[in-house]
């Protein structure tokens with residue numbers, strides 16, 4: 001699975017996972033939108049959830065946008081391709097540990113590889129990060145279940161199990 005990243009360069013370079021992926025030859029960074037190849041674009045604003053059915057449409061290419069979350073608005077995702085949102089997965093990085101949906105670029109790419117059944121590629125992507133393995137451990141069950149789905153509707157049905165578990169039970173709201 002080829003990984004390409006459109007790099008905005010507006011986030012803390014010390015914590016930027018895209019630059020580290022480039023350093024370890026795991027992804028190609030692009031600073032010009034026109035150079036980003038066609039592929040499955042990991043876009044949290046997309047209407048449809050990523051599923052194994054998208055693997056072929058992306059022609060073996062995954063694309064992410066590396067920028068700060070402040071600038072990751074819908075209009076920023078102008079890359080050419082099949083736009084898909086990742087289903088419920090939790091972050092393992094120290095900044096957003098345990099938070100669902102708001103993943104780093106490497107977590108998003110690795111999660112997508114797992115959903116496409118390419119666990120080895122996911123492990124290679126996460127290898128340069130000290131918390132990389134934790135991402136796979138934390139999300140072991142949902143990643144396996146998503147990878148066994150046929151299409152986006154199935155993925156959303158599985159996701160609903162985790163969303164229900166993630167809601168605070170009555171009486172817990174407001175507790176610190």
Ligand SMILES: C[S@@+](CC[C@H](N)C(=O)[O-])C[C@H]1O[C@@H](n2cnc3c(N)ncnc32)[C@H](O)[C@@H]1O
Nearest residue numbers: 016017042043044064065086101103104105108
């Ligand atoms: C907003 S950037 C933040 C990058 C962070 N500064 C880093 O160093 O990794 C994260 C990117 O990963 C992808 N991504 C993260 N969470 C996602 C989700 N829930 N669905 C789809 N793509 C997601 C998107 O391409 C998004 O732009």
